[in-house]
Amino acid sequence: MSGxxxxxxxxxxxxxxxxxxxxxLQYLFTAxxxxxxxxxxxxIVRIQIAWPDxxxxxxxxxxxxxxxxxxxxxxxxxALFTMHGTIMIFFVLSAALIGxxxxxxxxxxxxxxDMAFPRLNALSYWIYAVSSVIMLSSFVVPSxxxxxxxxxxxxxxxxxxAIPGSNLGQDLWLVAMxxxxxxxxxxxxxxxxxxxxxxxxxxxxxxxxxFTWSMLFVAILGLLAFPSLTAASVMLLLDRHAGxxxxxxxxxxxxxxxxxxxxxxxxxWQHLFWFLGHPEVYILMLPSLxxxxxxxxxxxxxxxxxxxxxxxxxxxxxxxxxxxxxHHMFVSGMSPFLGSAFAVTTTLIAVPxxxxxxxxxxxxxxxxxQLTTPMLWALGIFSLFVTGGLSGIWLGQTQIDIQLHDTxxxxxxxxIIMAGAALFGVFAGxxxxxxxxxxxxxxxxxxxxxxxxxxxxxxxxxxxxxxAGLRGQVRRVYDPYQYEYLKPLQSMNAFITWAAVALALAQxxxxxxFFWSLKRGAPSGAHxxxxxxxxxxxxxxxAEGV
Amino acid sequence: xxxxxxRNGGQLARVFALLTAAFxxxxxxxxxxxxxxxxxADRGRIDSAIELNLIVxxxxxxxxxxxxxxxxxxxxxEARIPRxxxxxxxxxxxxxxxxxxxxxxxxxxxxxxxxxxxxxxDAPKPVVVEVVAQQFAWNFRLPGEDGIFGRTDPRLVDQAxxxxxxxxxxxxxxxxxxxxxxxxxxxxxxxEIKVRLRSLDVIHSFFVASFRVKRDAMPGLQGEFTFTPTxxxxxxxxxxxxxxxxxxxxxxxxxxxxxxxxxxxVKEATQ
Numbered sequence: 001m002s003g004x005x006x007x008x009x010x011x012x013x014x015x016x017x018x019x020x021x022x023x024x025l026q027y028l029f030t031a032x033x034x035x036x037x038x039x040x041x042x043x044i045v046r047i048q049i050a051w052p053d054x055x056x057x058x059x060x061x062x063x064x065x066x067x068x069x070x071x072x073x074x075x076x077x078x079a080l081f082t083m084h085g086t087i088m089i090f091f092v093l094s095a096a097l098i099g100x101x102x103x104x105x106x107x108x109x110x111x112x113x114d115m116a117f118p119r120l121n122a123l124s125y126w127i128y129a130v131s132s133v134i135m136l137s138s139f140v141v142p143s144x145x146x147x148x149x150x151x152x153x154x155x156x157x158x159x160x161x162a163i164p165g166s167n168l169g170q171d172l173w174l175v176a177m178x179x180x181x182x183x184x185x186x187x188x189x190x191x192x193x194x195x196x197x198x199x200x201x202x203x204x205x206x207x208x209x210x211f212t213w214s215m216l217f218v219a220i221l222g223l224l225a226f227p228s229l230t231a232a233s234v235m236l237l238l239d240r241h242a243g244x245x246x247x248x249x250x251x252x253x254x255x256x257x258x259x260x261x262x263x264x265x266x267x268x269w270q271h272l273f274w275f276l277g278h279p280e281v282y283i284l285m286l287p288s289l290x291x292x293x294x295x296x297x298x299x300x301x302x303x304x305x306x307x308x309x310x311x312x313x314x315x316x317x318x319x320x321x322x323x324x325x326x327h328h329m330f331v332s333g334m335s336p337f338l339g340s341a342f343a344v345t346t347t348l349i350a351v352p353x354x355x356x357x358x359x360x361x362x363x364x365x366x367x368x369x370q371l372t373t374p375m376l377w378a379l380g381i382f383s384l385f386v387t388g389g390l391s392g393i394w395l396g397q398t399q400i401d402i403q404l405h406d407t408x409x410x411x412x413x414x415x416i417i418m419a420g421a422a423l424f425g426v427f428a429g430x431x432x433x434x435x436x437x438x439x440x441x442x443x444x445x446x447x448x449x450x451x452x453x454x455x456x457x458x459x460x461x462x463x464x465x466x467x468a469g470l471r472g473q474v475r476r477v478y479d480p481y482q483y484e485y486l487k488p489l490q491s492m493n494a495f496i497t498w499a500a501v502a503l504a505l506a507q508x509x510x511x512x513x514f515f516w517s518l519k520r521g522a523p524s525g526a527h528x529x530x531x532x533x534x535x536x537x538x539x540x541x542x543a544e545g546v
Numbered sequence: 547x548x549x550x551x552x553r554n555g556g557q558l559a560r561v562f563a564l565l566t567a568a569f570x571x572x573x574x575x576x577x578x579x580x581x582x583x584x585x586x587a588d589r590g591r592i593d594s595a596i597e598l599n600l601i602v603x604x605x606x607x608x609x610x611x612x613x614x615x616x617x618x619x620x621x622x623x624e625a626r627i628p629r630x631x632x633x634x635x636x637x638x639x640x641x642x643x644x645x646x647x648x649x650x651x652x653x654x655x656x657x658x659x660x661x662x663x664x665x666x667x668d669a670p671k672p673v674v675v676e677v678v679a680q681q682f683a684w685n686f687r688l689p690g691e692d693g694i695f696g697r698t699d700p701r702l703v704d705q706a707x708x709x710x711x712x713x714x715x716x717x718x719x720x721x722x723x724x725x726x727x728x729x730x731x732x733x734x735x736x737x738e739i740k741v742r743l744r745s746l747d748v749i750h751s752f753f754v755a756s757f758r759v760k761r762d763a764m765p766g767l768q769g770e771f772t773f774t775p776t777x778x779x780x781x782x783x784x785x786x787x788x789x790x791x792x793x794x795x796x797x798x799x800x801x802x803x804x805x806x807x808x809x810x811x812v813k814e815a816t817q
Contacts (some may be wrong), residue, residue, distance in 0.1 A: 073791070074791040074792065074793075074794060075791040077789065078790075078791060078793075104787050112618070147791075150790050153748075153749055153787075153788075154748075155747065155748045156748040156749065156750070156763055156788070156789060156790060161747070162681070162747065162748050162790055163764070163790045163791055164791070192627055196784075200599070246622075249765050249766020249767070250766065251699065251700040251766075252746060252747055252765055253680070253700045253703045253712070253746045253747060254746075254747045254768075255681065255705075255747075256683070256703060256704070256705040256771055258700055258701055258703075259747075262766075264766075265766060265767075266749060266764060266765060266766065267764065267767070276792065279551075305630070306630060306635055309635055329762050331751065331761055331762055332762045332764060333761060333762060333764055333767060333769040335657075336657060337659055339657065340654055340657065343650060343654070344650060347646050347649065347650050347653075348643070348650075350642065350646055351639060351643045351646060354639070354642035355635065355638070355642070357610060357634070357641050358635070358638045358642075360611045361610070361617075362634075364613075364617040365613075365617065366620070366622045367617075367622060368553050368554060368621075368622055369553060369554040369555060369559075369617065369618075370551040370552075371551060371552045371554065371556065371558050371559055371562070371618075372551045372555055375551075376558075379562070379614065379618075382610075382614060383610075383611065383614060385608060386606070386610040387573070388608060390606060390607055391601040391603075392594070393599070393603065393646070393649065394599050394603070394781060396654035397595065397599070397649060397650070397656075398653055398656075398661055399591060399592050399595050399653055399656035399657050400592060400595050400596055400599065400653070400659045402583070402592060402660070402758060402759070402760050403592050403596070403755070403760065405760055405786070406751060406753070406760070406786040406787060407560050407786070412751070425732050430726040444551065448558055450550075452561065452562065452565060454566055455562075455565065455569075458570050459573070463569075463573055464576070465577070466577065466580075467576055467577070467580045469580070470580050470582050470596075471581065471582065471583065471755075472582070472583050472753075472755030472756075472784070472788045474753065474784050474785070474789040475788075476792070477793060477794040478791075479794045479795070480794070482784060482794055482797055483797060484780050485583055485755065485756075485782055485794065488734075526552065
């Protein structure tokens with residue numbers, strides 16, 4: 001009887017909890033598990049690019065449908081990069097930064113007892129959990145997971161015969177994405193209501209940590225941008241099953257057979273997708289920018305230089321992020337005038353980004369820094385933001401994009417700016433708020449080692465991709481060496497793959513540190529850093545061994 | 547805890563600064579010495595733009611990373627807190643904007659020039675080529691002497707008969723159309739080429755790295771663009787848009803020959 005009662009309380013306390021802190025941790029742990037899946041997929045992709053005839057041995061035994069006597073099938077390769085991108089962008093990075101840190105910290109940083117709508121909050125986590133399961137379940141479908149890329153361009157994603165992944169796997173992808181967006185929308189509503197309505201009366205907006213500001217902008221971006229993909233997903237499902245032709249033009253011939261229907265346009269999907277897709281990359285960037293600014297404040301002992309202009313810069317970046325989506329379509333044959341307009345917005349979004357970089361340098365200059373592990377990650381974000389931002393300016397100019405579009409250059413660019421800065425933001429936040437979450441400190445020594453190795457191998461993996469792209473290596477190819485002019489790039493690709501393996505191995509240090517510190521870390525006390533934001537200073541907000 | 551944390555100037559800071567400096571130096575060196583496939587068309591503007599951007603972004607990249615290294619290594623004696631300075635902020639915002647606007651203007655000038663168009667009435671007419679992409683092959687067609695492409699109809703596509711694009715043989719205009727073998731395009735050097743690009747099934751992308759040319763083949767739409775190959779030789783055409791399981795082997799070959807030999811080579815290839 002008593003055992004039953006305690007298991008009930010365990011369930012209600014840790015599983016079906018309405019507490020924003022528990023929900024935040026649920027997001028974080030789910031994202032961490034999915035990061036392992038997404039990372040493994042990336043490694044298999046990298047091995048294939050470097051050594052296309054490689055016999056995968058053990059891996060092929062685990063995933064027999066994707067291999068033919070140990071050698072990967074091309075359609076499985078496409079499924080791998082599709083699922084890697086989708087899982088990492090939405091289910092890992094968005095979920096960890098926004099679902100995880102956002103849920104845990106927003107109420108604490110604005111001095112609220114909980115989120116405005118705790119039940120909605122729990123619902124948003126559970127919808128996310130269900131959508132993750134649906135997305136992963138496509139690995140056991142006989143025709144395999146979706147394989148049309150994370151951008152799911154029709155007609156490839158619309159016609160079942162176009163690629164094996166465009167069967168049940170694509171349906172599961174669309175349903176999972178639509179659910180993910182529902183979850184994100186519910187979360188965004190909650191964030192907005194909490195920040196605007198539940199803020200302590202004496203706390204002005206201009207006193208908020210920049211992380212909370214970033215969450216406000218992220219919520220607005222999500223609410224306004226994400227529904228366009230919900231609509232597009234439903235339209236694509238209808239095209240696939242109900243005989244509509246939103247995205248299928250007239251007169252297609254697939255493998256010699258005419259495709260029924262027609263009258264739609266695949267470009268429509270690109271507009272709808274990137275209307276979500278580009279704000280989404282800022283959704284991943286903004287929390288990291290906010291965390292970086294806040295950590296610079298804490299570990300230099302002075303408020304970040306130009307706080308007000310940092311807020312304005314974030315607002316401008318958010319607003320402009322709605323006006324740049326067309327730069328993904330410069331070579332789609334869009335009107336040159338439209339291309340010019342998108343080139344202008346894309347290039348000018350670098351102005352507020354530049355302001356942030358200058359303000360950061362001014363913050364750090366002439367200050368005794370405390371190089372704690374969170375601070376190391378924040379400095380790493382500074383570096384990534386500069387490097388990836390600059391290559392973004394290249395790609396924003398239409399004439400350069402002609403040559404570099406859809407090459408490895410783009411892959412290097414967005415892994416540094418969007419994926420890298422977001423990933424480093426997750427690590428910065430985890431190390432910084434670990435004492436708040438669990439009442440213990442993570443090991444600084446292991447943390448520093450993990451950071452330095454990740455910093456080195458992250459660049460060793462993704463920087464050379466720019467060089468491969470300049471040499472004309474197209475992305476998403478199962479065997480680049482079918483092209484004579486790409487054959488000399490094999491050794492560079494092998495180098496990148498080895499660096500990626502080293503990058504993956506370095507993450508073991510993180511998991512050791514995380515789980516060891518969870519049990520054995522030094523007790524942090526109530527105030528481990530000299531931080532002044534409310535999550536540390538308000539007594540009721542301290543961790544109670546959740 | 548915070549008291550024990552290593553500060554700038556400490557060993558950790560020195561290691562981090564060293565790694566940052568090593569990365570920045572290596573990255574700048576690697577990019578500065580990187581190469582693109584040898585240019586073989588009249589699109590050197592793209593190469594010049596990349597060089598210009600390399601210099602501008604190289605300066606910013608090295609400057610920002612130098613700042614990071616200095617921040618890590620310097621041991622400030624007293625913690626001087628600079629006051630908020632709106633004029634300094636305005637200055638660097640304006641400077642950033644000015645550089646970016648200059649790059650944009652350059653990009654616009656290039657884009658207009660690359661889009662081609664009015665070359666003057668006395669310029670020789672461009673050579674028109676129809677490129678039809680399909681999973682996973684490229685079909686090339688020249689209009690022949692009449693300069694008119696014969697009618698095509700997707701219902702007439704018959705792979706067994708090698709009629710990949712559905713050419714209507716009853717149309718008189720199609721009689722002299724020249725269908726090159728799949729995956730082989732022969733072009734005259736020094737003549738402007740006008741490509742009419744379309745796709746039969748999914749999105750493909752026509753990419754010739756040596757020509758600095760890329761354009762999506764969008765099903766349902768016909769794209770048009772021009773370029774002038776300048777150097778005779780053999781160049782690979784890649785599909786740059788993921789188009790299915792055979793995307794990686796959707797390779798084409800473009801043979802650029804001196805104009806005088808062009809007609810003969812085309813005839814040879816189609817026999």
